[in-house]
Amino acid sequence: MSWKITGFKKNKxxxxxxxxxxxxxxxxxxxxxxxxxxxxxxxxxxxxxxAEVAFPTGRIESWRxxxxxxxxxxxxxxxxxxxxxxxxxxxKYKANFDVSRESEVAVSxxxxxxxxxxxxxxxxxxxxxxxxxxxxGRLQDEWFPLAGGSGHIRVxxxxxKTEVWYFLSWPWCIMLTLLWITENNxxxx
Numbered sequence: 001m002s003w004k005i006t007g008f009k010k011n012k013x014x015x016x017x018x019x020x021x022x023x024x025x026x027x028x029x030x031x032x033x034x035x036x037x038x039x040x041x042x043x044x045x046x047x048x049x050x051a052e053v054a055f056p057t058g059r060i061e062s063w064r065x066x067x068x069x070x071x072x073x074x075x076x077x078x079x080x081x082x083x084x085x086x087x088x089x090x091x092k093y094k095a096n097f098d099v100s101r102e103s104e105v106a107v108s109x110x111x112x113x114x115x116x117x118x119x120x121x122x123x124x125x126x127x128x129x130x131x132x133x134x135x136x137g138r139l140q141d142e143w144f145p146l147a148g149g150s151g152h153i154r155v156x157x158x159x160x161k162t163e164v165w166y167f168l169s170w171p172w173c174i175m176l177t178l179l180w181i182t183e184n185n186x187x188x189x
Contacts, residue, residue, distance in 0.1 A: 033161055037097045037133055039105060040156040041068050041079055043090045045143075047151040053113055053124050055086060065089050066111040066126055068153075073103035086111070087151070099159065105131040107155060109146065127151060135159045 047066060049055070055064065065081035066089045077095055084090035108128040112121050127149025134140060137159055143152040 035099045035135075035159055035161040037072065037099050037105075037135075038094065038156075038158045038160070039070065039072065039097065039133075040094045041070060041091045041107060042154040042156060043084065043088065043092070044109060044146075044151055044153045045088050047087045047089070047109065047126055047146075048149065049086070049111065049126065050124060053111075060086060061115070063112055063115055063117075066109050068093075069106075069108045069110065070095060071106040071108075072097045073099075073101070099135070102132075102135065105133055105155075105157065107131070107144075107153060109149070109153065125149065127153075129153060129155075131155065131157070133157045133159060137161065 044066065062081070065084065065086065067081060068079040068091055070077045070079060070093075072095075075097060077093075079091050079093045081089040081091055082093075106128065107130075109126040110123040111126055112123050114122050125148060127146025129144045129146055131144065134157070140157045141154070143154050145152055
């Protein structure tokens, strides 16, 4: 489950380094044409929680599972975990973003310390990563180390260029129309 977030403020306390996937091609990347960037936040492993955050033992309520804030080109999504454990949550969430220019992808992980149904809900920052997607059409499927926390998050990204197909361009339409008129004029008389 996810919601669009407006007015979300990034965590200013810990700087998050930019992580780029290894580039296999020696050529320099160009600005992408219009297309779609598919981002799939899959899972995290080995998350560590601050010592001041106390969690009950035993059965864990689903609202306590870590959630993700996914940001791309001024679009923010809040992604709730489908399952897993506190240290190893699973999201398996897929988002498609329209691409008109290069932009970074920010993935931040938080966990709630209070039930959001009972209070306004307090959240604790667990880590983040900023990614530079490739616009080559190649699937990126990698585990990225979290900055500002510990653990890793698995993110998949793939860019698909939008193909524009014109069945008939204007000059061809005019030529075919004139051809049709001349052929049908001779049969109409």
